[in-house]
Amino acid sequence: MNIIIQPDNQSDKQPERCSSAPNHKWFGLSLQALVVLSRKPNACTSAELAGHLKSEATMLRRVLAKLAREQLLETREGRDGGYRLKRTPETITLADVYLALRVGEPLCNGMLDTTGIHDFGQEMRVAFMEITDEVERRTIEVLGQVTIAQLSEQICTLKRMDLNN
Numbered sequence: 001m002n003i004i005i006q007p008d009n010q011s012d013k014q015p016e017r018c019s020s021a022p023n024h025k026w027f028g029l030s031l032q033a034l035v036v037l038s039r040k041p042n043a044c045t046s047a048e049l050a051g052h053l054k055s056e057a058t059m060l061r062r063v064l065a066k067l068a069r070e071q072l073l074e075t076r077e078g079r080d081g082g083y084r085l086k087r088t089p090e091t092i093t094l095a096d097v098y099l100a101l102r103v104g105e106p107l108c109n110g111m112l113d114t115t116g117i118h119d120f121g122q123e124m125r126v127a128f129m130e131i132t133d134e135v136e137r138r139t140i141e142v143l144g145q146v147t148i149a150q151l152s153e154q155i156c157t158l159k160r161m162d163l164n165n
Contacts, residue, residue, distance in 0.1 A: 026063045029055060030097050033064065034072070035152045038089035043082030063101070070100035089152060095144035 033049050046064065050057040064083055067073045074086045085092065111132060115125040 045082040089149035
């Protein structure tokens with residue numbers, strides 16, 4: 001069953017425009033695309049995926065290209081072309097996706113930008129680095145405990161709950 005959940009508040013949302021640089025939204029888009037692909041027996045084009053996600057196909061292709069380079073997706077060109085998972089959804093963790101994208105520094109690294117070059121600023125920088133390193137390590141640890149298959153099943157469960165109410 002190919003159920004795609006779209007919150008009511010997003011039904012009129014315009015597709016997100018393409019940005020030239022990777023950003024943290026890529027992670028969310030990637031996870032959504034992988035869940036869709038986990039439910040598709042055949043290849044799915046970027047236009048089909050973009051339609052499901054209400055995103056722009058050009059931006060999605062940039063995201064998917066990174067996942068393909070990291071061996072999470074396979075791509076085919078031509079009439080029967082598109083994207084497919086290269087591994088089973090049970091073997092792809094959210095940490096795999098997060099690490100494949102490497103969209104820049106962790107969000108919490110912005111703390112480092114607030115420190116100065118004076119002694120106190122440098123002491124704070126060292127303390128902040130310890131914190132941000134730990135946050136990144138724990139983020140990867142938590143993401144490593146969830147697979148695309150589990151995320152997909154959770155979405156199906158939520159949808160079934162909605163249908164029963």
